[in-house]
Amino acid sequence: MTELRRRMDDDMVVRGMADRTRETYLRAVTGLARHYRRSPDVISDEEVQAYLLHLIRDRQRSWSTCNITVNALRFLYHTTLKRDRTTFCVPSPRQPGTLPAILSREEIERLIAHAANPKHRTMLLTIYAVGLRLNEALHLRVTDIDSARMTIRVEQGKGGKDRYTVLSRRLLETLRTYWTTARPTTWLFPSQETGRPLHPTALQKAYHLAKLRAGIKKPGGIHGLRHAFATHLLEAGVDIHTIQRLLGHAYVGTTTRYFQLTRHTEMGPDSPLDLLERFAPPPQR
Numbered sequence: 001m002t003e004l005r006r007r008m009d010d011d012m013v014v015r016g017m018a019d020r021t022r023e024t025y026l027r028a029v030t031g032l033a034r035h036y037r038r039s040p041d042v043i044s045d046e047e048v049q050a051y052l053l054h055l056i057r058d059r060q061r062s063w064s065t066c067n068i069t070v071n072a073l074r075f076l077y078h079t080t081l082k083r084d085r086t087t088f089c090v091p092s093p094r095q096p097g098t099l100p101a102i103l104s105r106e107e108i109e110r111l112i113a114h115a116a117n118p119k120h121r122t123m124l125l126t127i128y129a130v131g132l133r134l135n136e137a138l139h140l141r142v143t144d145i146d147s148a149r150m151t152i153r154v155e156q157g158k159g160g161k162d163r164y165t166v167l168s169r170r171l172l173e174t175l176r177t178y179w180t181t182a183r184p185t186t187w188l189f190p191s192q193e194t195g196r197p198l199h200p201t202a203l204q205k206a207y208h209l210a211k212l213r214a215g216i217k218k219p220g221g222i223h224g225l226r227h228a229f230a231t232h233l234l235e236a237g238v239d240i241h242t243i244q245r246l247l248g249h250a251y252v253g254t255t256t257r258y259f260q261l262t263r264h265t266e267m268g269p270d271s272p273l274d275l276l277e278r279f280a281p282p283p284q285r
Contacts, residue, residue, distance in 0.1 A: 004041060008080045020135055028072035041081055048073060048088040066090045101218040102261050103228045114213040120206040122178040123189055129171040131229035131247050134222055138197040140188040147172055154248065163248045231261045
């Protein structure tokens with residue numbers, strides 16, 4: 001770890017910033033340094049602005065990703081390096097008012113069945129069955145799975161908050177099968193190379209590959225599994241406040257947007273979590 005990186009991390013620690021926020025900010029600063037092959041403290045505002053343009057135009061990063069990068073770099077330059085001001089920025093995104101495309105239960109089944117290997121299959125099922133954000137799934141620990149209470153502990157979710165969410169019996173069986181072969185010790189889904197949590201890009205690629213192999217044409221990334229979880233619960237008649245707690249939303253207004261995504265259908269008595277029992281066993285490899 002370089003001295004500058006250590007100073008920035010220390011500044012974040014004393015301000016009580018969550019571990020995942022610190023990791024994300026440090027990764028953003030590392031990206032800038034690698035792009036120019038120079039220490040960030042000798043990179044000008046104009047060069048930072050050019051790097052942001054590179055992220056948007058050439059690497060096609062989303063506005064939210066670039067905005068996080070801006071916040072990380074502002075923290076570095078304003079707080080750690082104590083510069084009075086910076087001029088780089090990303091413009092606010094246009095709001096097209098479009099709604100995300102929601103995967104059906106049948107599409108979810110196909111997508112998970114077409115994952116490249118049992119580990120990816122288990123991770124995708126976990127994200128859908130629990131309604132996790134990507135980083136929440138990557139940072140699950142073996143000890144977060146509580147089979148006695150049928151719950152999963154999600155530590156330091158968005159906003160630095162912990163929560164408990166539901167563990168379905170089908171998911172528990174899948175996790176047990178995965179554990180007997182992978183034998184993770186600390187992190188539930190570690191990288192084979194580093195032993196640390198899997199990099200987000202690796203799972204995003206696994207998701208898009210499974211989607212391609214399953215012949216699913218609907219747009220959207222891996223966060224669509226979380227959207228599907230919430231929408232399927234609503235369609236099954238689960239109350240909005242329960243869904244709010246499961247998703248870890250601070251405000252119920254954030255959860256009520258899923259009303260726009262539901263469709264009227266004859267669902268039967270089962271909830272989406274019960275319907276996970278319908279997933280076929282993973283094919284043998």
